[in-house]
Amino acid sequence: MAPAEYFHSVRLLRDKCQGCVSCVKACPTEAIRVRNGKAEILADRCVDCGACASICPYHAFSIKTATLDGLEKYAYNIVLPAPSMYSQFPEQVPMEDIWQGLHNLGFDEIFDVSLASEYIAKEIETYVKNYTGGRKPLISSTCPSVLRLIQVKFPELIKQVVPVLAPAEAAAIYVRQKAEAKLGLASEKIGVWFISPCPSKETNIRQSVDVRQTALSGSFSLAEIYGKLLRCLGGDNTLNVVTGSSYGMGWGAYGGEISSAGLENALAVHGVDNVYEVLEQISMNKMPTLDYVECNMCERGCIGGCLTAENKFVAESNLRRRINILRSQEPVERELTMASSMTLEDFPRSAAYLKKLVARPMMHLDENIMEAMKKFERMEEVLYSLPGLNCGACGAPSCQGLAEDIVQGKAHEIDCIFKLRGSVHKLAQGMIELAKQIPISHEPQSLNAVEEDER
Ligand code: SF4
Ligand code: SF4
Structure with missing residues (x-):
């Protein structure tokens, strides 16, 4: 069987490459070679994690994402800001100003991904509690690059991946269905957009490994939107945006997922090398007493993605402050807090939209x-x-x-x-x-x- 064609949002700008081999060593799937002084990406191995783009001293990589012109194709556009986006701004910038800025950029409706994260956290919590018999620990499925890494390097772990949607996908399914019903518009007339901190989301929209059909129209680079947003923050603040609690907001950084799912016998791992090392150990059955491992390919979680604008440590501090402010206004118990924010009717359940994750063997020595x-x-x-x-x-x-x-x-x-x-x-x-x-x-x-x- 001939290797499949793969879509990649991470692209090499050959002319800029100086052949320094920094990216070769940074790639977790050994997908880069330097030949004749220039890097090459092996398409069947790349998992679009962006580690090469983050490390290249010559900026020889570009990330393909959507542009705002794409809004013109649709009669109604909905944007899904995630916690990683709020982390780019200090807490003195109110979320209302950010939403209004997004509206000023041309989006008709805004839906907060942190709320969707809470529904997914509930599904994870239930799945982990009811899991019996199989190998442990279970592994989170919300970072598309981690899913691809498992497909390529650790296919034996596929059975341990928890079958839930990524929060942005779940949010997209929900808002698309609601907009169709509310506006009487055909699905093709509705654009649903994610603002992404990393390349893997765009890749998973163009060629999903876990959902049958994505409800997302595309994703924008957070860094690009950030620059435009800064110029048009604030305004009338008349938008009615439903938000998540501090637990949903926590998903922007490592540890947020396990904290909102209330999992204690769990690890939160972040960064390409750490994720690789932990998956390798799980594959050797060295962590059988652990219930769950949250894996974030980017350092410190989504806030450390290569498409963010702010320094990851500053972003983490911004996010933690936003979380603390929210938490000071919430009940002490996690359950109560989440129950009071999760009031949406008909929020999608993952099972109906997922497809089976399959192995993607990376060594094709010969067809014969x-x-x-x-x-x-x-x-x-x-x-x-x-x-x-x-x-x-x-x-x-x-x-x-x-x-x-x-x-x-x-x-x-x-x-x-x-x-x-x-x-x-x-x-x-x-x-x-x-x-x-x-x-x-x-x-x-x-x-x-x-x-x-x-x-
Ligand atoms: S890190 Fe950049 S300059 Fe160095 S080999 Fe890779 S692409 Fe080329
Ligand atoms: S995006 Fe990640 S997997 Fe793909 S070539 Fe770069 S470092 Fe390797």
Whole structure:
């Protein structure tokens, strides 16, 4: 079976690449190679986490997202701001001013994703409590890059992924249905937009791995919208926006998910390397007594996404202050607080909209199984001959990666600098040996001998 075509919102700007290999080592799925001095992304491996874009010192990546012109295609536009968006502003900027600013940018309606997060938290809580028999811990499903990482690198963990919608998707389903009923508009006439802190949301809208059909029309880069919003914040403040509680707001940073689901025997992991390490340990069954792991591919959670405008630590502090203000006005008990904000009728339940998460094998050595086995054997031989330092200097992320590329005819053994040094050394030795065999009469005359002849 030929590899499928994958949509990627993370794109390489080849001209800007200086071949420094920083991105090669940062990529969790070994999806980048530097060949002939330029990076290349292997489409079947990329999970659109944005780690490469965050680390590249030459800004050689772009992220494809929607632009505001897209609003013109629809008769009615709804925007879904998430907690990560509020975190870009200090708490002195009222949420009403942010909503009015979004309205000024051309959105007809605003729905707060933090409220949807609470419904999803309830589903997680129920699922975890009723889970019996299977392997633990369960793993959160709300970060699309984590889902893709599991598909590509840890397919054995698919069964442990909790089957719930990402809050933005659940919010989109809800507002789309309500707008259709309220306005009598066909679904195609309604635009539903997310303001995203990272590339993975746009990728999952264009090519979803977990929902049958997305209700989102697209996502905007938070950094881009932020710049435009700053110029038009505030105004009449006449919008009627239903918001979530402090628990829904908490989803913007790591730990918010498990806190709103009331899970205590749980971990909140954030950052590409940490998520990878924890998934690896779960895969080796090293955390069997834990109930749940919340995974955020971005450092410190969504507030650390590569499409945010504010420094992630400042954003985290902004968010925590907003949460504290909300919490000071709420009942002490989580249950009571969430029950008083979750008053929407007909909020969608995840099960009706999800599709099965499937493995996405990343190594296609050959279409033919016999050929693939031969190549695998050859790959093992090559790997054995490499130094095993995983230095990345060859442009592949590891010696295993280089061995695979060599077997596939995409690289040479001497791309490894240690192999190259060995070959140069051997060549030099050979030349010295050859030089020793040259008969005296064939040796070039020394300068002194020439001078003596001339005298
Ligand atoms: S980080 Fe990657 S894309 Fe950026 S300059 Fe270095 S090799 Fe090129
Ligand atoms: S987006 Fe993530 S997975 Fe894709 S190439 Fe960049 S670092 Fe690798």
